[in-house]
Amino acid sequence: MAADKKHIKRSDFLKGELKGVEFADPMKMFSVWYQEMIEKNCPDPHAVVFTTASVEGFPASRVVYLRELVEEGFIIYTNYLSRKGTEVAENKNVALLFYWECLERQVRVEGVVEKVDPLISDDYFAGRPRISQIGAWASEQSSVIADRKTLEDRVAFFEKKFPTTVPRPPHWGGFLIKPSYFEFWQGRLGRLHDRICFEKDNDWQSYRIAP
Numbered sequence: 001m002a003a004d005k006k007h008i009k010r011s012d013f014l015k016g017e018l019k020g021v022e023f024a025d026p027m028k029m030f031s032v033w034y035q036e037m038i039e040k041n042c043p044d045p046h047a048v049v050f051t052t053a054s055v056e057g058f059p060a061s062r063v064v065y066l067r068e069l070v071e072e073g074f075i076i077y078t079n080y081l082s083r084k085g086t087e088v089a090e091n092k093n094v095a096l097l098f099y100w101e102c103l104e105r106q107v108r109v110e111g112v113v114e115k116v117d118p119l120i121s122d123d124y125f126a127g128r129p130r131i132s133q134i135g136a137w138a139s140e141q142s143s144v145i146a147d148r149k150t151l152e153d154r155v156a157f158f159e160k161k162f163p164t165t166v167p168r169p170p171h172w173g174g175f176l177i178k179p180s181y182f183e184f185w186q187g188r189l190g191r192l193h194d195r196i197c198f199e200k201d202n203d204w205q206s207y208r209i210a211p
């Protein structure tokens with residue numbers, strides 16, 4: 001079926017420009033953009049599309065929350081036995097995609113992933129609300145379940161099992177995504193967008209690419 005072009009809204013991108021490489025370190029540049037999202041109260045600054053691929057190379061994407069930015073990269077938290085968890089156990093090449101509509105920006109990141117130190121996961125888990133802690137035990141993330149009641153029964157089971165402190169499940173924790181490639185995209189007038197890339201050799205090398 002042909003798309004009805006009348007209904008496609010074409011809006012121009014006018015909110016910023018990327019004159020060139022503003023920072024030698026892309027993590028620094030990322031943190032400046034990220035901070036701007038937070039300071040300007042833009043919606044969903046932490047939401048990021050996380051893409052993994054099976055060992056055969058079939059990709060899969062889902063939204064997760066960026067929980068911490070560290071010098072080495074990006075930390076997210078999840079179930080290690082989920083689809084993403086089992087895929088990265090076999091293929092550590094991953095990608096992140098931030099779409100920041102509010103500032104007409106996107107940031108693409110590619111790199112490798114590794115588990116964070118269990119003590120870091122313990123610390124983060126301990127600060128989560130109790131309902132989320134129980135959920136981490138109750139939900140066998142990405143597994144087929146018979147019905148909603150099965151999940152709710154498991155929640156009730158773990159509520160009883162852990163009446164006070166909830167320990168971190170061994171299958172739940174953080175992943176650190178260590179970047180080797182970045183693209184910073186700033187929307188511009190007439191689709192002549194700015195795109196600045198960084199690639200890690202020993203140091204970071206940067207260059208501009210065509211929109």
Ligand SMILES: Cc1cc2nc3c(=O)[nH]c(=O)nc-3n(C[C@H](O)[C@H](O)[C@H](O)COP(=O)(O)O)c2cc1C
Pocket residue numbers: 047060061062063064065066076077078079082083084085141142
């Ligand atoms: C806004 C948003 C934030 C999310 N944050 C997380 C998260 O931080 N960790 C997580 O495991 N899943 C998160 N999810 C759920 C994932 O998108 C996904 O459903 C889940 O991780 C299972 O993915 P998988 O089966 O591919 O492993 C979030 C979903 C949305 C829409």
